[in-house]
Amino acid sequence: MSDWRVPGFTSTGSKRPDALFGPGEQSVPTRMTRASGCRVWDADGREYVDYVMALGAVALGYGHPAVNQAAQEAIAVGVVGALPPVLEEELAEALCRRLPWLDRVRFLKTGAEAVAAAVRLARAATGRDHALGCGYHGWLDWCQGGAMAGVPAATRLLYGELPFNDPARARDQIRDLGDRLAVVVVEPVIVAEPNREWLDVLRAETERVGAVLVFDEIKTAFRLAVGGVAERYGVEPDLTVLGKALANGFPLAVVGGRADLMAGVAHTWISSTLATEGVALAAARATLEVFERDDVCAHLHRVGTRLLHGLHRLQHAYPAVVSGIGGIAEMCFLHYVNDDLSRTMAVECAKRGLLFKRTAYNFVSLAHGDTDVDMTLGVLEEVLKGIQ
Numbered sequence: 001m002s003d004w005r006v007p008g009f010t011s012t013g014s015k016r017p018d019a020l021f022g023p024g025e026q027s028v029p030t031r032m033t034r035a036s037g038c039r040v041w042d043a044d045g046r047e048y049v050d051y052v053m054a055l056g057a058v059a060l061g062y063g064h065p066a067v068n069q070a071a072q073e074a075i076a077v078g079v080v081g082a083l084p085p086v087l088e089e090e091l092a093e094a095l096c097r098r099l100p101w102l103d104r105v106r107f108l109k110t111g112a113e114a115v116a117a118a119v120r121l122a123r124a125a126t127g128r129d130h131a132l133g134c135g136y137h138g139w140l141d142w143c144q145g146g147a148m149a150g151v152p153a154a155t156r157l158l159y160g161e162l163p164f165n166d167p168a169r170a171r172d173q174i175r176d177l178g179d180r181l182a183v184v185v186v187e188p189v190i191v192a193e194p195n196r197e198w199l200d201v202l203r204a205e206t207e208r209v210g211a212v213l214v215f216d217e218i219k220t221a222f223r224l225a226v227g228g229v230a231e232r233y234g235v236e237p238d239l240t241v242l243g244k245a246l247a248n249g250f251p252l253a254v255v256g257g258r259a260d261l262m263a264g265v266a267h268t269w270i271s272s273t274l275a276t277e278g279v280a281l282a283a284a285r286a287t288l289e290v291f292e293r294d295d296v297c298a299h300l301h302r303v304g305t306r307l308l309h310g311l312h313r314l315q316h317a318y319p320a321v322v323s324g325i326g327g328i329a330e331m332c333f334l335h336y337v338n339d340d341l342s343r344t345m346a347v348e349c350a351k352r353g354l355l356f357k358r359t360a361y362n363f364v365s366l367a368h369g370d371t372d373v374d375m376t377l378g379v380l381e382e383v384l385k386g387i388q
Ligand SMILES: Cc1ncc(COP(=O)(O)O)c(C=O)c1O
Pocket: 055, 110, 111, 112, 113, 115, 135, 136, 137, 138, 139, 187, 216, 217, 218, 219, 243, 244
């Protein structure tokens, strides 16, 4: 039993030192004091170029001036109050205009809550209980397969996992559940881009059995395209969930989609005291404006491609350490030959002022330029050379 006041060291699983660097590592940065652009400073004042980027929740760079300005203005007018803010409807209008497959939206604070709301709405609309999921959808009960401690067995029985990019299995699983299936929730990019046939099968088969198709675009919207995979591939889900980069690090998530499904809010209960506090709403509106004005997704793709090409070069040069590349330009990582090497790489990179995730997504941002990427590839190569 440790004497940390926060059991498990931090509330955020993927930021734990053992997740970032491996268990038992001593000489690694554990807590930070400041972040700006693509850089963070640890508790000892050391500076790092960062690709954790708040686990993808920041795509414009930390502390983007336009977003900060909007947040400060929202603080100045009181943050919360007696009535719903005008800004809630204004942001909803802007999102629905930009992502036209959203007729209506509701705001929440976390991604997990927003996906759970989508599932609740799907169950309310269909009168059915079963859910299929693909990918990570947060920590709440509805989507925990396996024997997760604390999740009732009866809840687990209602959830099944659907493999990514496997059209035949998707067709079979959806047809098997048939008129018991309320909802299929998918992360539409998992390490690779989705294939067209899988997306088409998901769309056609959910329609066929009368289930609701939800795209969990928490990592992909405001990154691959403002409208995520739905926009890039031209496939319209019934409901969409947004989060992470939506408000560039301020806590906000969205569930939205077809008006008839969203009307289900009248027959169930989805509510959160601080869902419409003004700071995150203002931050999201400013974030959306910057995405459009600065063509942020094009930058993420260009700078991410430079990084990805560099990683491929390193893989060819150091095959004894690097066994492959995962992900896409906008979020990518190196596969290492074994876990020991992946830990050594993360630790040695940190010693050289680079936070680069091992076998989990590294996220580029608007604040990452060519020089940062070239410095990153240089550090990775220096460490690889040393190990090899
Ligand atoms: C695809 C996806 N869905 C849902 C979640 C849960 O979001 P949150 O951690 O904000 O609850 C995450 C978080 O990583 C995610 O990546």
